[in-house]
Amino acid sequence: MTTPTSTSTPTPAPTLSFPRPVFAKLSPHPYLLRSLAPSSPDRPPVRTNGRAPHEARAVHVNASSLSHAHGSALVRAGDSTVICGVRGELLPVERIPLFRPRNRKTLHGDDEDDAAQQEGGRGITGSGTGTGRGELRDYDLLVPNVELATGSAPQFLPGVPPTALAQTLASRVYSLLHATGLVRAEDLRVWYRPGEKGGRRAGEDVEMGEAEEEDKEKEEERVVAYWVLYIDLLFVSFDGNPFDVAWAAVVAALRDTRLPVARWDPDREMVVCSRTERRKLDVRGLPVACSAAVFMEKEHREAAAGAGEGRHWILLDPDRLEESLCQEVITMVVDCSDGETRIKSIEKLGGTVLGRELIRGFAGVAERRWKTVRDAMP
Numbered sequence: 001m002t003t004p005t006s007t008s009t010p011t012p013a014p015t016l017s018f019p020r021p022v023f024a025k026l027s028p029h030p031y032l033l034r035s036l037a038p039s040s041p042d043r044p045p046v047r048t049n050g051r052a053p054h055e056a057r058a059v060h061v062n063a064s065s066l067s068h069a070h071g072s073a074l075v076r077a078g079d080s081t082v083i084c085g086v087r088g089e090l091l092p093v094e095r096i097p098l099f100r101p102r103n104r105k106t107l108h109g110d111d112e113d114d115a116a117q118q119e120g121g122r123g124i125t126g127s128g129t130g131t132g133r134g135e136l137r138d139y140d141l142l143v144p145n146v147e148l149a150t151g152s153a154p155q156f157l158p159g160v161p162p163t164a165l166a167q168t169l170a171s172r173v174y175s176l177l178h179a180t181g182l183v184r185a186e187d188l189r190v191w192y193r194p195g196e197k198g199g200r201r202a203g204e205d206v207e208m209g210e211a212e213e214e215d216k217e218k219e220e221e222r223v224v225a226y227w228v229l230y231i232d233l234l235f236v237s238f239d240g241n242p243f244d245v246a247w248a249a250v251v252a253a254l255r256d257t258r259l260p261v262a263r264w265d266p267d268r269e270m271v272v273c274s275r276t277e278r279r280k281l282d283v284r285g286l287p288v289a290c291s292a293a294v295f296m297e298k299e300h301r302e303a304a305a306g307a308g309e310g311r312h313w314i315l316l317d318p319d320r321l322e323e324s325l326c327q328e329v330i331t332m333v334v335d336c337s338d339g340e341t342r343i344k345s346i347e348k349l350g351g352t353v354l355g356r357e358l359i360r361g362f363a364g365v366a367e368r369r370w371k372t373v374r375d376a377m378p
Contacts, residue, residue, distance in 0.1 A: 024048065029299050029325055036295065036313050049078075049319055056290075056317035056369060059248065063256040063378040071257025071281065075249040078319065079239035084249035086257045088227045090190065090271055096139055102189075102223040132185025135226070137178055141188050144173040144231040146246065152238035153320065169246055172347075173231070176247065176333060180287045180344045182254060183229070187282050190225040190271055192264035224264045225271045229257070240320035243331060247289040248373055255377070257281040287335040287344045288373045290366035293318040293326035294353045312353050316365065327351050330359065332366045337374075341367050 024031045036045045036053070045053055057078035066072035071086035093099045136142055146169040148156040156163065177183065231253070233246050261277040264270075297310030315322050323329075328351025333344040343363065348354060354362075 024321065028321060032295065032322065032325060033297065037297070037311070045313065047315065048321065053313050054316050054365070056372070059245075059373050059376045061248065061252050061373075061376045061378060063252055069253075070259055071253045071255075073249050073252030073256055075245050075252060077241070077245045077248075077317070079237055080242065080245045081236040082242075082245050082249040083234045083236060084246075084253040085232050085234075086253045087230045087232070088257075088259050089230065090225050090262065090273075091139070091141075091228045092225045092271065093223060096226075099139075102135075132189075133178060133181065135185040136183065136188075139226060141185065141226055141228050142174065142177050142183060142231065143228060144170050144177065144233065144250070146170045146173070146233045146235075148235050148238065148242075150235055152235040156235070156238060165242070169233075169242055172243055173233070173246060173250055176287070176289075176345055177231075177250070180333070180335070181284055182251070182287065184282060184284065185226075187259075187279075188227040188229070189223050190227070190262045190264065191221055192224045192266070193221050225262065227259055227262070229254075238320065240318050240323045241291050244289045244291050244317065247287075247333075251283070251286065251288075252377060254281060255283045257283075285335045286337045286370070286374060286377070287333050288366070288370040289331055289333045290316075290362075290369040291318070291329060291331040292316045292362065292365070293322055293330075294328035294351055295322065295326050296353075314354075314358075314362075316369075328353055330354055330362060332359075332362060334363065334366045334370050336367055336370050341370075 032048055035048050038045065047053065051057070057080075060076045062074045064072060065074040065083060066085045069085035070088045072084060074081070074083050076082075093101075146162075146166045148163055148166045148169075149158055149160045150156065151158050231250055233249060235242065235246075258278040258280050260273040260275070261279055262271050262273045265272045293315050295313045295315055297312065315326070318326060318329075329349045331345075331347045333346075335342045335344055341363065343366075346359070348359075
């Protein structure tokens with residue numbers, strides 16, 4: 001009698017799989033590459049955030065977000081959120097080292113020089129009448145500050161000193177404010193006009209002798225103070241491409257800024273501000289920043305070892321993961337507010353993929369991005 005033998009099916013070896021967040025942390029480059037280079041040719045390349053390579057995040061802008069600032073705005077692009085507040089403080093000319101006295105005649109000459117300088121660089125820096133750039137720069141009338149240490153991302157814990165990224169962003173915003181001529185010095189000047197009642201109350205009679213009246217007539221209008229604009233940027237959440245969203249917040253907040261009407265009171269020899277009258281800041285144009293990063297098929301260490309760079313993808317508006325994997329980044333600032341596309345600034349860091357032709361084509365991408373941001377502005 002034979003004993004029947006039982007046949008058992010061999011147990012398959014267990015497969016090792018990780019959830020998507022774990023895979024992204026362990027092998028970020030293969031994780032992104034798998035999305036951009038799918039195995040099936042019928043599937044289009046899609047980034048890990050669900051966007052196409054040429055697709056940017058939607059922009060949402062809310063103005064007047066802060067009640068105690070002269071101007072403010074909240075801008076959100078995906079998971080990156082920035083609050084910008086603009087606060088004006090008066091700076092008497094007596095406190096400005098090496099101040100050059102200004103009147104209508106000298107300022108007219110300076111503005112003509114600024115206009116000629118802008119006209120000479122019309123293709124790259126824009127155009128228009130003089131903006132008093134010398135005053136804005138020499139007297140530091142525009143002071144941006146960026147705060148990332150708010151818990152906006154794991155690497156930006158509250159209470160730590162300003163990071164290199166925060167200082168770099170503040171420097172870039174400062175440079176672009178002066179390069180674009182967004183704010184004119186004329187809007188920040190406080191004038192003394194002889195014969196003006198200044199800070200006196202309405203209906204108040206002031207006796208003046210004939211000699212004093214003659215002195216008033218001989219006096220010229222002159223600048224007695226400036227408004228200094230402190231532009232504070234606070235990141236609530238951070239998910240890559242911080243400059244584009246920060247710059248959009250700066251532009252939106254400046255467009256929302258209304259400064260009190262300030263006058264020189266000769267009796268009290270001081271600048272007085274109206275509690276009811278406010279003057280809207282005249283912002284020139286609408287410059288918009290558009291950034292993209294180049295993702296290489298081969299990792300940086302493989303390309304350095306002679307393995308070749310392979311394919312590449314240009315990722316518009318990169319997120320935090322994509323920025324950490326890209327060695328080449330371009331930022332273009334354009335302004336199409338007058339019906340013509342004007343390139344205000346071009347910055348390119350690292351890499352050799354983006355040549356002249358690709359940069360020229362990127363101007364069209366930046367123009368489409370400008371229209372999106374313009375529609376989001378209040």
